Amino acid sequence: MSPIGLFGGTFDPVHFGHLRLATELAEAFRLERVVFIPAGLPYHRGRSAHASNEQRLTMLKLAVARDPRLDVDDRELKREGETYTYDTLAEIRAERGPDAPLVFLIGSDAFAKIDTWHRGSELLDLAHFAVAIRGDDEDWASKGPGAFPREVWPRITLNLREMLSAPSGKVMTFRMTPLAISSTAIRELSGEDRSIRYLTPEPVVEFVRAHRIYSSKREAQAASGSPAPHA
Numbered sequence: 704m705s706p707i708g709l710f711g712g713t714f715d716p717v718h719f720g721h722l723r724l725a726t727e728l729a730e731a732f733r734l735e736r737v738v739f740i741p742a743g744l745p746y747h748r749g750r751s752a753h754a755s756n757e758q759r760l761t762m763l764k765l766a767v768a769r770d771p772r773l774d775v776d777d778r779e780l781k782r783e784g785e786t787y788t789y790d791t792l793a794e795i796r797a798e799r800g801p802d803a804p805l806v807f808l809i810g811s812d813a814f815a816k817i818d819t820w821h822r823g824s825e826l827l828d829l830a831h832f833a834v835a836i837r838g839d840d841e842d843w844a845s846k847g848p849g850a851f852p853r854e855v856w857p858r859i860t861l862n863l864r865e866m867l868s869a870p871s872g873k874v875m876t877f878r879m880t881p882l883a884i885s886s887t888a889i890r891e892l893s894g895e896d897r898s899i900r901y902l903t904p905e906p907v908v909e910f911v912r913a914h915r916i917y918s919s920k921r922e923a924q925a926a927s928g929s930p931a932p933h934a
């Protein structure tokens with residue numbers, strides 16, 4: 704059975720760092736497909752400029768449209784209340800059955816905090832974790848696997864065959880091409896009316912520009928014709 708890759712994130716907006724991660728891990732782990740799963744309720748991070756759920760979904764669809772191996776699943780956006788990766792993986796596991804190999808894709812910076820995620824230990828039993836070592840991850844550079852929570856260590860394997868012979872439970876790392884791109888930087892550049900070209904696919908650039916998604920509030924209001932509030 705060919706393994707399916709699942710890639711969760713805020714994707715606000717999706718960028719080439721995400722797309723390269725998905726592509727490189729798909730090749731390294733022989734994934735038939737990689738499904739991007741945008742997280743619901745991104746607002747807890749307290750950001751001023753952000754896209755709506757629908758806009759993040761549209762940008763993802765635009766970004767993956769020309770790659771048959773990449774797909775988008777909007778189940779977390781449809782869920783009421785807090786959304787947890789645990790619930791999503793449990794749902795997908797139930798849909799695909801106990802024997803289907805599932806591989807959750809994640810950057811090393813995010814994986815280092817996996818023990819703080821909702822039902823973090825049980826989460827590790829629901830899928831394999833393919834961890835992309837990011838070139839800009841200083842913690843990994845100094846500590847290696849010591850940057851990950853201790854409970855993860857026994858799950859780490861160097862053997863792809865061993866990993867893919869089981870449906871879940873293993874952790875493998877992969878050093879990906881360093882691309883120092885972040886959604887934060889894209890939002891900031893947009894907010895300053897600077898170009899975001901070549902950081903994300905052109906259809907996403909055009910969508911961000913057309914809808915002034917990360918423009919400063921004042922600018923967005925000017926564009927929509929409504930008066931700016933007093934500062």
Ligand code: ATP
Pocket residue numbers: 711712713714715719720721724808809810811812813814835837882883884885886887888
């Ligand atoms: P933000 O800047 O808003 O925090 P982000 O660019 O880190 O966003 P997320 O949607 O939070 O993007 O990230 C989803 C996943 O993609 C995480 O596992 C993260 O480690 C990984 N990731 C993000 N940017 C890169 C990149 N440039 N290279 C490799 N992995 C990345």
